[in-house]
Amino acid sequence: MINHLASTLGIGDTARHARPFAQIEDGRHYSYADVDGVSARFAAALVALGVEPGDRVAVQVEKSIEALMLYLGCVRAGGVFLPLNTAYTASEVGYFLEDATPRLVVADPGKAETLAPYAEKAGARLETMGVWAGDGADHGSLFAHLPDAAAFEDVARSPDDLAAILYTSGTTGRSKGAMLSHDNLASNALTLKDYWHFTSDDVLIHALPIYHTHGLFVATNTTLVAGSSLIFMAKFDAGKVLDAMPGATALMGVPTFYTRLLADERLNKETAANMRLFVAGSAPLLAETHKQWEARTGHAILERYGMTEASMITSNPYDGQRRAGTVGHPLPGVALKVTDPDTGTALAQGEIGVIQAKGPNIFKGYWGMPEKTREELSEDGWFLTGDLGMIDDEGYVVIVGRGKDLIISGGFNVYPKEVEGEIDRLPGVVESAVIGVPHPDFGEGVVAVVVAEEGAEREAEAVMAPLKERVAKFKQPKRIVFVDALPRNAMGKVQKKDLREAYADMFQTAS
Numbered sequence: 286m287i288n289h290l291a292s293t294l295g296i297g298d299t300a301r302h303a304r305p306f307a308q309i310e311d312g313r314h315y316s317y318a319d320v321d322g323v324s325a326r327f328a329a330a331l332v333a334l335g336v337e338p339g340d341r342v343a344v345q346v347e348k349s350i351e352a353l354m355l356y357l358g359c360v361r362a363g364g365v366f367l368p369l370n371t372a373y374t375a376s377e378v379g380y381f382l383e384d385a386t387p388r389l390v391v392a393d394p395g396k397a398e399t400l401a402p403y404a405e406k407a408g409a410r411l412e413t414m415g416v417w418a419g420d421g422a423d424h425g426s427l428f429a430h431l432p433d434a435a436a437f438e439d440v441a442r443s444p445d446d447l448a449a450i451l452y453t454s455g456t457t458g459r460s461k462g463a464m465l466s467h468d469n470l471a472s473n474a475l476t477l478k479d480y481w482h483f484t485s486d487d488v489l490i491h492a493l494p495i496y497h498t499h500g501l502f503v504a505t506n507t508t509l510v511a512g513s514s515l516i517f518m519a520k521f522d523a524g525k526v527l528d529a530m531p532g533a534t535a536l537m538g539v540p541t542f543y544t545r546l547l548a549d550e551r552l553n554k555e556t557a558a559n560m561r562l563f564v565a566g567s568a569p570l571l572a573e574t575h576k577q578w579e580a581r582t583g584h585a586i587l588e589r590y591g592m593t594e595a596s597m598i599t600s601n602p603y604d605g606q607r608r609a610g611t612v613g614h615p616l617p618g619v620a621l622k623v624t625d626p627d628t629g630t631a632l633a634q635g636e637i638g639v640i641q642a643k644g645p646n647i648f649k650g651y652w653g654m655p656e657k658t659r660e661e662l663s664e665d666g667w668f669l670t671g672d673l674g675m676i677d678d679e680g681y682v683v684i685v686g687r688g689k690d691l692i693i694s695g696g697f698n699v700y701p702k703e704v705e706g707e708i709d710r711l712p713g714v715v716e717s718a719v720i721g722v723p724h725p726d727f728g729e730g731v732v733a734v735v736v737a738e739e740g741a742e743r744e745a746e747a748v749m750a751p752l753k754e755r756v757a758k759f760k761q762p763k764r765i766v767f768v769d770a771l772p773r774n775a776m777g778k779v780q781k782k783d784l785r786e787a788y789a790d791m792f793q794t795a796s
């Protein structure tokens with residue numbers, strides 16, 4: 286038996302060894318021979334440190350090409366890679382360690398001391414790994430375990446064996462560990478390579494974090510199966526991305542990347558002349574951003590939709606029309622339906638309901654939470670995404686928001702995205718977030734949190750008045766709050782939970 290994911294990603298394919306894999310900011314270059322060699326050394330180190338097939342390897346380190354090789358090494362050694370957001374505090378990491386009981390924890394050298402008691406409590410060995418700073422520098426303890434020789438025979442793993450556990454961001458309740466199999470990841474990588482036409486000629490700008498499905502799997506695995514190469518950046522910096530663009534062919538980003546790039550006057554048709562593909566996802570891309578991008582660069586951003594538990598589910602077409610405000614069609618091999626939240630039956634085109642998806646991309650369940658798994662993953666393989674959406678008149682999927690962001694005011698459903706769309710169209714408005722907070726009469730009261738353009742008046746009535754003509758009374762915000770910026774996480778998702786907390790007492794105190 287082979288190692289399903291490693292072999293799908295082309296690990297060990299000597300025919301491509303001479304090809305470039307990554308240009309790194311510090312001036313180093315990785316070839317495909319380096320990918321095979323360095324990941325083999327990490328795999329051997331993990332085995333030497335006691336990692337057995339199926340063991341979890343929890344990793345909270347800064348982004349680096351070596352951290353990516355650690356991921357591949359873990360897959361090759363038959364381990365289950367468990368990346369953690371670098372923003373998590375030691376006690377938050379403590380929760381994940383206790384939950385996932387990894388064999389090994391790899392931490393940033395600067396965090397080792399505070400993490401040590403948590404690793405010990407979870408019975409895990411702790412090693413450290415910093416960003417490579419040249420030979421002779423102290424990069425942490427893990428590097429010392431790498432053997433010089435680069436030979437490693439990949440541990441056999443079947444398509445159903447686990448390759449990774451990614452914890453969901455956990456906006457409600459406890460964070461859950463999504464178990465992803467070798468074939469979940471392998472099948473999605475192959476599908477995306479074909480759907481987005483990736484070849485060995487592509488050079489992808491990689492500026493996403495690698496603790497999340499977007500940067501770790503969508504960007505990296507697609508590159509590996511296609512034999513493409515990366516311009517590998519430690520983090521997103523609009524100026525650096527623009528510097529790199531003439532030498533690249535593709536960019537994958539969250540919507541914030543695109544708004545920040547648009548704010549730089551160097552973005553134009555010439556800078557983007559060599560590019561063939563701009564992909565956006567992980568959060569909704571404003572139709573306005575899509576429009577501005579096309580006007581400035583001549584390229585229509587390709588928006589796609591996915592999530593930790595399912596990798597990529599839908600995508601706008603490569604060749605056909607890329608419709609702003611939609612996430613396109615289900616990917617080949619993936620089935621999607623919009624269902625009634627109460628009965629689970631499929632709804633007609635144009636009706637809003639809960640999105641369910643099925644396919645080889647759908648995860649195996651939540652680690653250690655069989656009940657949660659049963660609630661969200663049916664026996665016949667349909668996964669309740671928790672997103673609300675509909676299929677529009679041309680068959681494109683439109684996401685209207687997370688189910689838990691739905692507002693029920695006076696017994697009526699208010700879909701925040703609809704109201705946000707109307708507010709965002711108003712002159713002087715940059716963007717908005719519509720939330721529901723406790724209200725003594727209505728259960729929830731609609732509140733619009735609005736970011737106004739610089740210099741624009743911050744007058745609630747200027748937002749309220751036009752809405753009265755455009756949306757039903759129960760959807761109209763009862764209060765408008767102006768802020769300088771909306772709270773976002775590293776993936777660019779607006780943190781509505783934070784807003785709901787901040788304004789929780791708004792109607793309570795008023796009454």
Ligand code: AMP
Nearest residue numbers: 566567568569589590591592593672684
């Ligand atoms: P995560 O598991 O962190 O990748 O978050 C997944 C969630 O992000 C999905 O369930 C959606 O709510 C949201 N999401 C991802 N892509 C899009 C998109 N293109 N448009 C709107 N929401 C999106």
